[in-house]
Amino acid sequence: MGKASSSKKIKRVQAAGATRSPGQRRQLGFPALIAAIIVLGLVGTAFAVAHRRTNEEVRPVVGDNWVAAYGTYICGEAFNLGNLDNVVEDAPVDLHADGLIHIHPTDEENSGAGAVFGLFLESVGITVGDGTLTLPPSDLYPEGKTFTDGDECPGEDGGEPQEGRVALYQWPPQAGENTDPRIITTNIAGTRFTEDGQTYVLAFAPRGAEIGFPPSHDRIDDPDDTEPEVVDSSSTTTTPSTTAAPDTSAPEPTDTTPGG
Incomplete structure (x- = not known):
């Protein structure tokens, strides 16, 4: 009897131990799962907040109501965009009578990273692609x-014609005559207004070629909010002030180069 009872x-005892062990594992696994979910939630929330702050700070x-001086330069002549038959009314980025681009975003899509040069091009009917204008x-x-x-520009003073290229020249605020422009040759429409x-x-x-400041550069500090008016002439022979853009034969590693 004693041996049988033992x-x-x-x-x-063995049966009880066998049934408790899986239960213990389940009890330990469940809190770990909850903890993992909480951690992932916190990380996701932190990322979302940081991303939102970044967007808001751009x-x-x-x-905002920013201005930028602007000019169009074709083979040694300034092209006047005064005859704006295709101007877009209430555009978030447009050209005013002072010759300045006015950048005044109206919503999230055209503010921050969305405030790009292409918005201005659309407002005046200019189309730019990589290598075309x-x-x-x-x-x-x-x-x-x-x-x-690759199209040719007439040679200066009767000289040989030279092949031209499409480029956007960009100077920072407070730039002087000795400030080299940033030269952009690809994705021109996607260039951001950053300052x-x-x-x-x-x-x-x-x-x-020597590409200098357009006449409107002198009006940056005294902008006029008057909307543009249609004028009779669309071209002048006045060239921008000559600030040399140094040439370089080195290949451009990115969309932009500091010179020629």
């Missing part, structure tokens, strides 16, 4: 005009 007790934002119809070009990398008071010249000109 055997039964041992079996009961200027210009709705309520199409001007809207004007008195000078009644059917419009497209310039492509108030920048200067831009959209050009078709030979590599290394």
